[in-house]
Amino acid sequence: MQYHTTHRQSLLKAAILWITFALVPLSLSAQNFKLNNGEGEVMVTGTSTLHDWEEVAEQKSGSITLDNTGELPKINSLKFTVEAESLKSGKGAMDKNTYKALETKKYKQIVFELKSVKSISPITATSDRYRVVATGNLTIAGSTNTIDLPFNLTIKEDKVLLEGKKPLKMTDYNIEPPKALLGTITTGDEIEVLFNTVWK
Structure with a gap:
């Protein structure tokens, strides 16, 4: 009986060690990076009947997990968040109209979350830069x-x-383009999000 108990314990220890060592390469190969809010920029640009406009996101956060051990890097996860009321144009009245359109009292954040990577390819043969198309919500x-x-x-x-x-x-997200001066200035429906972000 003692032999069987000792043998069973030895097998259990061996199994635990094997699982531990098997998982080590996975944990080492995947690297997690956090978005650095103090570097880079996220900007929204658009048009109106009066002039073009832009807003900069002052508060952004997120994380990306990469596996860079293969021939091409693999993006395991990506989440990116902007605090809606951190969008600033430098004009208080415009910001107020933006927050009203975005219903920021109810919806505090704008969020992109990765579902899959559609394609990834090197920009040049010897570069550490890649062209990516990511599908997400x-x-x-x-x-x-x-x-x-x-x-x-x-x-x-x-x-x-x-x-x-x-x-x-905007209308794809059930947002009515903001208006100003009793509707005499109307914002265009089409906008563009530009981002240049640093993750550490």
Whole structure:
């Protein structure tokens, strides 16, 4: 009986060790990077009947998990968040209209979350830069759409850079384009999100 108990314990220890060592390469191969709010920029641009406009996101956060051990990097996860009321144009009245249109009292954040990577390819043969098309859910003002997000991915030793732009329509997210001066100034439905972000 003692032999069987000792043998069973030995097998259990061996199994635990095997599982531990089997998992080590996975944990080492996947690297997690956090968005650095103090670097880079996220900007929204658009038009109106009076002039073009732009707003910059002052509060952004997110994380990306990469496996860079293969021939091409693999993006395991990506989530990107902008605090809706951190969008600033430098004009208080315009910001107020923006927050009203986005219903920021109810919907605090704008969020993109990765579902899958459609394509990834090196920009040049010897570069650490890649052209990526990621499919994910974009949620604005409580409405969620699945979109393709194209961007350039640059991988350095201690950081990752994501750069790209994406045209959107406000009405696709049930947002009525803001108006000003009793409706005499109307914002165009089409906007563009431009981002140049640093992840560490």
